[in-house]
Amino acid sequence: MLVDRFGRPLTNLRISVTSKCNYACIFCHREGEESTADKLSTRDIELVARAAYSLGIKTFKLTGGEPLIRPDIEEIVSGIKSISRDVEVSATTNGYFLLERAKSLQEAGLDRLNVSLHAISPVNYNTMTGVRGSERVIKGLHLARDLGIPVKLNFVLTKYNVVELPQLLDFASKMSFDINIIELIPEGKGRENFHALYYPVEKVLPMLAEKSSKIERRSLHNRPVFILDTGIRVEVIANYCNPMFCLGCTRIRLTHDAKLKPCLNRNDNLVDIGSILHGGDTSQEEKLRNLVDAIKLVNSLREPFFKLNGNKCISYKGSLVGEPRKI
Ligand SMILES: Nc1nc2c(ncn2[C@@H]2O[C@H](COP(=O)(O)OP(=O)(O)OP(=O)(O)O)[C@@H](O)[C@H]2O)c(=O)[nH]1
Ligand code: SF4
Numbered sequence: 272m273l274v275d276r277f278g279r280p281l282t283n284l285r286i287s288v289t290s291k292c293n294y295a296c297i298f299c300h301r302e303g304e305e306s307t308a309d310k311l312s313t314r315d316i317e318l319v320a321r322a323a324y325s326l327g328i329k330t331f332k333l334t335g336g337e338p339l340i341r342p343d344i345e346e347i348v349s350g351i352k353s354i355s356r357d358v359e360v361s362a363t364t365n366g367y368f369l370l371e372r373a374k375s376l377q378e379a380g381l382d383r384l385n386v387s388l389h390a391i392s393p394v395n396y397n398t399m400t401g402v403r404g405s406e407r408v409i410k411g412l413h414l415a416r417d418l419g420i421p422v423k424l425n426f427v428l429t430k431y432n433v434v435e436l437p438q439l440l441d442f443a444s445k446m447s448f449d450i451n452i453i454e455l456i457p458e459g460k461g462r463e464n465f466h467a468l469y470y471p472v473e474k475v476l477p478m479l480a481e482k483s484s485k486i487e488r489r490s491l492h493n494r495p496v497f498i499l500d501t502g503i504r505v506e507v508i509a510n511y512c513n514p515m516f517c518l519g520c521t522r523i524r525l526t527h528d529a530k531l532k533p534c535l536n537r538n539d540n541l542v543d544i545g546s547i548l549h550g551g552d553t554s555q556e557e558k559l560r561n562l563v564d565a566i567k568l569v570n571s572l573r574e575p576f577f578k579l580n581g582n583k584c585i586s587y588k589g590s591l592v593g594e595p596r597k598i
């Protein structure tokens with residue numbers, strides 16, 4: 272397994288299979304990517320995943336844009352699953368196409384799903400996403416549950432939807448779904464709308480603590496996990512000014528335009544693998560060798576975005592950001 276200069280193992284590859292999306296969320300960070308043409312074929316994705324697996328990466332997350340927009344998303348899943356039995360493939364989706372695709376994704380081998388549900392009320396859902404889709408997504412969620420696909424609900428916390436949180440906890444508890452409560456990050460639309468939308472996650476922690484019997488910490492990002500009395504797990508994702516979070520980062524990204532990306536928040540240290548995947552007449556073995564070298568290079572470029580300096584939080588550039596978060 273690869274480990275970076277800061278002692279962080281590399282276990283996880285997030286693959287943005289497309290930059291296209293049928294939603295217009297007011298906080299979208301677009302995985303920190305710049306919007307350009309999609310360049311990854313089904314075969315390209317499988318090849319990169321094979322190279323990653325040979326370096327000890329066994330966990331793969333399909334993201335977008337909206338991954339279920341791809342007509343070949345099932346082939347992408349089965350291609351990665353064909354690498355080995357110990358590979359996990361999950362997807363993060365807005366859930367709009369679950370009704371049509373949940374069954375075929377399960378048949379392709381998808382292990383689990385993260386589905387965004389930023390509000391249950393149709394009006395607030397529409398405000399958050401620009402789409403009248405809550406009822407359809409909730410139907411898709413029922414189908415996923417009936418099929419036995421493990422689901423985590425993603426809830427980006429903002430001033431607009433904080434009122435929805437108690438209802439969401441009830442819904443998730445009834446459905447036996449876990450939850451990610453995600454603090455807004457100043458990236459993409461989240462940067463443009465930050466001051467209008469930002470709601471600090473600390474303000475909802477007392478409510479979670481009151482409903483919980485136990486609090487654990489996950490190794491990924493050292494995220495706090497509240498185990499609710501109803502049995503579901505609620506993870507809190509608060510990256511901004513949080514050196515503990517970056518210290519637990521075990522991921523790299525493959526962008527929709529064929530670049531390896533060491534950090535969600537940076538675009539200045541990408542490794543372009545377009546020429547390895549698409550350049551000339553090289554054999555698959557040679558492509559795989561070159562991809563392995565590219566992943567090693569990206570691992571050497573990994574660096575926590577936020578770091579602790581004494582009792583202050585600094586960015587990777589060394590500039591002072593503020594007081595480190597205590598979550
Ligand atoms: N800054 C930062 N944020 C991340 C990172 N990974 C995930 N996030 C945030 O967490 C949100 C939810 O991510 P998901 O793709 O649903 O999955 P996850 O919970 O991170 O991963 P799993 O536990 O494997 O399902 C993303 O939209 C990001 O806002 C990361 O490496 N860095
Ligand atoms: S947050 Fe997800 S669903 Fe919303 S616009 Fe961005 S990619 Fe689409």
Ligand code: SF4
Nearest residue numbers: 517520534535575576
């Ligand atoms: S280093 Fe920090 S900001 Fe960058 S991807 Fe990892 S957790 Fe996210």
